[in-house]
Amino acid sequence: MQPWAYPVDLSKIRARWQQFVTDRRLDPALDPLVAASWARCFPRLNPLAPPALPCLDEQTLERVRLALFDLIATARPLMEDLHQFTEGSGLAIALLDGAACVLDVLGDPGIVRAVEAVGLRPGVYWGEGHVGTNAFALALLERTPAQVVGAEHFVALYHAWVTTAAPIYGLDGQPLGAIGIMAPAERAQPDTLGMVMAAARAIENQLQAEANLRENHQLLAELQAILEAIDQVVLVLNAQGHVIRLNRTATRVLGLDPSGILGRPLTDHIRLPPSFQEALSDPQAHREAEGALIVDGAPLEGWLGLHAVTEGRRRLGFVLTFRRSEQVHRMVARLVGAQAMMTLADIPGRSRAI
Template identity: 30%
Template sequence: MKKADPNSPIPAEEAIRRSWERCAANGLRNNEHLPDGILPRSSLADRLEGNARLVAYAQPIMEHLHQQIARSSSTILLADDAGMILRAVGDADFAERAARVALQPGVSWAECTMGTNAIGTALAEQRPMAVIGTDHFLERNRFLTCVATPIHGPAGGVLGILDISTSAQLSQIHAQALIQTTAEIIENRLIESLPEAAVTIRFHPQAEALASPLEGLAVFNEAGEMLACNRRGETLLGIGDSRKERPAFSRIFETRWTTLLDHALSSSLRPTLLCAHGGREFAARVQAGRLQALRPVAASAPDMPAARRGVTLEDLDLGDQTVASAVRRARRIVGLDIPLLIQGETGTGKEVFAQAFHHSSPRRDGPFVAINCAAIPANLIEAELFGYRAGAYTGARGEGARGKLREAHGGTLFLDEIGDMPLRLQAVLLRVLETRRVTPLGGGPEEAIDLALVCASHRPLKTLCETGEFRPDLYFRLSAMSLALPTLRERSDIEALARRILRDESPDRPLRLAAATLDVIRRHQWPGNIRELKNVLRLATAMLGPDEATITPDHLPHDLIDAGETRPTTQSLRAAETRLVEETVARHAGNISAAARELGITRTTLYRKLRRG
């Protein structure tokens, strides 16, 4: 083992010695063959889902870090709190060498599996680690030079590990500084995106240090209670580990809390002066954008049709397991600054799901703004999204336009068919997602935006990345929480869904579906999915007479009845009818009147069908 670098801030030698002792105690051998550490794809997917917030904020920052050390034959790795690698961003030449020792997503690099290594040892030691060459316990890993540091969560504890691994010579001090700064940026993003954060304060004794890695960051709830503070903020305020003790605003600062709120709501872009107890003063920028989102919302009547009170995620769960899973996953990021990506065939209800996500979030009182990227000419999408000044281009409206991004401020922006967005505009959208600021076409002042982003596509974006039609960096930015909606023919809750649609279409007129109608609905393949079903039921409702309340097959479109590759024979139809009649009578325990009402026929007709069967 090498001696510790005297210039290194990390006393590595003692930590490496302890790690080797742990490896030996665990029964590892230096020349051990590569273990089978790769998880099944479903297990990796579960890990990614469980760490959705961490991945969402770390991915773009990892890409930026890699740009700084590009062409150094290296990779940037993100692992979870058990050492499982979740994401990798790096050079193709090094990725091939790394794959030989399973240094890739889906593999655990915990010490007990991979011996002394930067990821596993940083987890075991709970601190930054550099493991270089022969410091690695296993011989097969000794071509690696690795530096890693823990990423701490806002509430304390280690969320994951950020790592730089390379086969080239790397300045240990430079790499440690880079990885540490990058981890702090990720921690800051996690802190400022806390869903319950009402006020965010950035502060430093020198105004010039604001908006730099040197600034302190603290978030508070509406009552002035601290929710989290970054490492530099703890040092500047002298409060120790704020994750163990979270002092209220009034215990730190002499400035009144109400005075700070007034400043934030009136001129949050202008720095203000914060006076702390003991005479210390800080320049500060205060953001109070989430205060509006915390206003109480009037509860909707539980029996009010979903279409009237706004569909929520809870309304979408009608019993199908795939839909229930999608709802459950989406609930995990409600109120968080994490994009939602919805994929599925045309007509499967992607926009309805996006609206439900919006109505279930703290932004429910804000606008829901939708734009179909496939329905707008490519040369006009940028103007639609970003807005424009008067005269910005030929044909522009004289008064200009705000654009969908600014219209969605405080609410949710839904980008449907984002796979059809031009590549040039994808790069601009990626920049906006990073900066959260918009400049209209034709120039003008840059404007901050605060919105939730939901995207949808009927084309698989991962495949589009492989064909060069979609930017991989934008895909990774959008896909932290990705879910797929099933086709209607795959859903097990089609009957419940049909009844829900019928209630929403005719909220003031109770309507029923005859058993024969439900049988037609079950057998149809529904190539148009939910959109086709809605149109069919809308037409059937229009075909009802003023005194009719039951939709029978006679009210359905004829092509729906005749659809299918093979028409059933008269004999098979009669057998199906007999089976349906007998099942309906049995379900009503022999009550002929009730069975006839459900079937939409008279009792005499029902008796005749029973005798014939």
């Protein structure tokens, strides 16, 4: 039922359904989504007979729910909010997976019992091929919000009901499931469509936010692993000069407790050479030189590096690196010592050619 078709005339809808079932004629005023669905259902279903509803056993349903844990955990609080908002109004709120299998149903006890009696219960498939025209199936099949009122349902068993649903898209852009409402047909309202659309978008936004959070956690873990793999002092500063990250080498060489330096200004414990201190105000700073860090009043000689972290023209912070002088000298000696000269005495052999 399109929102512009309200107020609903249930008897007129029933007459259109009767005309199609009897003569296979589609009324031009019929909702195009419903008309297309009726045409698909006619060869497969008897509109006058109760549908044969496939239902998962408890163990299989539990496996399906476990596989869709994130969807259910995200949708359930929103379903409870909807129920609280509509409590006493005779609405049953349902969550389905991408195959139109009912995962959860919530509502007042009386309406839940009523919809369960006609098949809207966990584990039952509400696809068009099993139930006929209904909003849950149309939302997933047509990938659009849908509302099916009274005799717009192809199977006569559901003529006393209105179903309203909206698809929930996963991060890959494919329908992950659907959220919808089932209620007595006389309670059909166009506002219900907007309500389920808002709920579906809220679930999608929450799923996206949780995915972004997981990705950020992974990136932070990778960053920390990279820092720990670097055999020199590494301090990451934000744009205000506060220490936001450091590696274990920094705590060992500088003799600082991470809990005492993280989140605090670098200058609380460490003083940089003047040229490096000035570079902290340069959004494009990139400096390396020999110098001394003054750590809690004690000088440490070594090789300093300061590199700005930017996003476009915006300064995000700095990365400060430091190697002790003796570490640099050992590295240089190792490299120079590796360039040994060969003499004729190094060539073995006692032949005439040698």
